[in-house]
Amino acid sequence: MSELKVYNSLTREKEIFKPITKGHVGLYVCGPTVSGESHLGHARPYVTFDIVYRWLMHSGYKVRYVRNITDAGHFEEEGRAAEDKISKKAVLEKLEPMELVQKYTNLYHWAMHKLNNLDPTIEPTATGHIIEQIGMIEKIIADGYAYVINGSVYFDVKKYNEEYAKRGEPYGILSGRVLEEMLETTRELDNQEEKHNTADFALWKNAPPEHIMRWKSPWGMGFPGWHIECSAMSTKYLGAQFDIHGGGMDLQFPHHECEIAQSNVCNNVIPARYWIHNNMITINGKKMGKSYNNVITLTQLFTGEHSLLHQAYHPMVIRFFILQTHYRSTLDFSNEALQASEKGLKRLWEAYDNLKKLPTNGSQQSTDKELDEKVKKYLAEMNDFMNDDFSTAKVLANIFELVPVINGIKDKHVAADALSAETIQLLQKEMKLYIEDILGLQMHVEGDDNKLDGIINLLINMRKDARAKKDYATSDRIRNELQTLGIQLKDEKDGNISYTIN
Numbered sequence: 001m002s003e004l005k006v007y008n009s010l011t012r013e014k015e016i017f018k019p020i021t022k023g024h025v026g027l028y029v030c031g032p033t034v035s036g037e038s039h040l041g042h043a044r045p046y047v048t049f050d051i052v053y054r055w056l057m058h059s060g061y062k063v064r065y066v067r068n069i070t071d072a073g074h075f076e077e078e079g080r081a082a083e084d085k086i087s088k089k090a091v092l093e094k095l096e097p098m099e100l101v102q103k104y105t106n107l108y109h110w111a112m113h114k115l116n117n118l119d120p121t122i123e124p125t126a127t128g129h130i131i132e133q134i135g136m137i138e139k140i141i142a143d144g145y146a147y148v149i150n151g152s153v154y155f156d157v158k159k160y161n162e163e164y165a166k167r168g169e170p171y172g173i174l175s176g177r178v179l180e181e182m183l184e185t186t187r188e189l190d191n192q193e194e195k196h197n198t199a200d201f202a203l204w205k206n207a208p209p210e211h212i213m214r215w216k217s218p219w220g221m222g223f224p225g226w227h228i229e230c231s232a233m234s235t236k237y238l239g240a241q242f243d244i245h246g247g248g249m250d251l252q253f254p255h256h257e258c259e260i261a262q263s264n265v266c267n268n269v270i271p272a273r274y275w276i277h278n279n280m281i282t283i284n285g286k287k288m289g290k291s292y293n294n295v296i297t298l299t300q301l302f303t304g305e306h307s308l309l310h311q312a313y314h315p316m317v318i319r320f321f322i323l324q325t326h327y328r329s330t331l332d333f334s335n336e337a338l339q340a341s342e343k344g345l346k347r348l349w350e351a352y353d354n355l356k357k358l359p360t361n362g363s364q365q366s367t368d369k370e371l372d373e374k375v376k377k378y379l380a381e382m383n384d385f386m387n388d389d390f391s392t393a394k395v396l397a398n399i400f401e402l403v404p405v406i407n408g409i410k411d412k413h414v415a416a417d418a419l420s421a422e423t424i425q426l427l428q429k430e431m432k433l434y435i436e437d438i439l440g441l442q443m444h445v446e447g448d449d450n451k452l453d454g455i456i457n458l459l460i461n462m463r464k465d466a467r468a469k470k471d472y473a474t475s476d477r478i479r480n481e482l483q484t485l486g487i488q489l490k491d492e493k494d495g496n497i498s499y500t501i502n
Contacts, residue, residue: 360421
């Protein structure tokens with residue numbers, strides 16, 4: 001069996017994967033900032049690292065998969081001012097900050113389950129680890145790599161670079177950026193004059209009394225920076241150094257670069273040995289952004305309720321579409337491409353259904369040996385493709401080489417006993433393994449979601465009628481029965497009832 005090779009963004013090379021502890025893997029992936037609904041850009045990284053997680057477990061590793069939730073802070077250094085995204089959105093939606101956080105965390109989980117992503121082993125939150133973040137900041141200050149100004153704490157990038165460049169670990173080691181060039185080209189930002197250098201980043205930000213989310217610290221009331229939370233949580237749950245750190249390519253700089261600097265000061269080691277980054281997505285050839293009016297939420301994608309969408313797309317179509325391209329390649333979402341994927345997935349499921357019905361008692365004497373060997377070769381290659389930096393695109397290409405063979409036997413264009421009973425059994429076993437367990441694709445039938453929606457809405461209306469008649473026993477029973485099935489009802493302020501499926 002081939003060894004697993006992964007492309008390491010830190011060394012810019014494909015390397016044989018060797019975990020720190022034999023048989024165990026520590027995996028940290030940056031989770032969402034829950035100041036708004038998850039969008040198309042969130043689908044790709046979480047599907048990508050779901051595949052990494054599944055393949056590592058299939059390969060026999062015990063994996064601790066940590067994926068955080070950013071539910072505090074996350075201010076933008078590149079904005080006009082340091083801005084707390086959670087607090088700003090809470091004011092706009094007239095919600096308590098943690099109410100807003102819970103709302104969007106629930107929506108995120110719902111979307112991840114729709115995409116059939118496995119839950120992480122641990123899902124820590126930034127607000128649950130303020131103490132650990134303060135502790136790391138204190139250590140960085142004590143070691144002379146951070147300074148306090150007006151109740152805010154900034155990491156001294158220039159000082160860090162002077163010392164750590166001597167060890168071959170300069171600031172910019174991951175992204176390839178050179179600090180001197182950054183200092184020359186980085187523009188002065190509004191409200192950033194208190195920093196020693198433009199490249200310095202905030203570890204803790206002072207918050208005025210009117211600020212909604214703030215915590216007591218040695219430097220006054222404030223909230224943590226974006227970067228420090230991941231250093232604190234990865235250290236707590238995976239140790240000073242762990243195996244794999246993952247995320248989108250847009251996080252390489254500044255987020256992951258800053259993580260390396262902070263953790264290196266605190267733990268005297270670069271936090272992860274392998275850094276894996278998925279490439280970006282575009283929509284109809286354009287980068288996704290508010291200025292292009294092409295930010296599509298996952299709910300809009302699943303319902304088709306966006307001006308750029310010609311129709312709704314099932315979550316499995318989205319997952320299948322993502323897996324058809326290697327995670328390090330760019331991926332363009334267009335209606336044409338998604339519709340082609342919809343057709344491809346339908347063809348795959350039809351063949352898979354036909355495969356399950358093939359007889360497994362064929363005769364060895366009449367086997368087409370050339371075809372038999374070709375089928376076994378396609379199956380054997382899939383293991384090598386996954387071990388070659390998780391190449392799901394090549395796995396799917398081989399699966400689609402097998403589709404006409406399966407359909408040919410079913411349609412009698414290929415002799416029923418062209419494959420040996422042993423090969424058909426192997427084909428059934430391996431196709432189930434890769435389609436369902438590794439690629440995480442689930443069968444869906446067109447119209448099933450609409451039927452489910454109809455049934456739930458019928459029960460919601462029955463519950464409304466029961467409440468109108470003051471039949472609270474029936475009302476509560478409907479709600480409780482749905483809850484046991486993973487369907488959570490919520491009574492909205494306007495009198496309507498919404499629901500989420502867990």
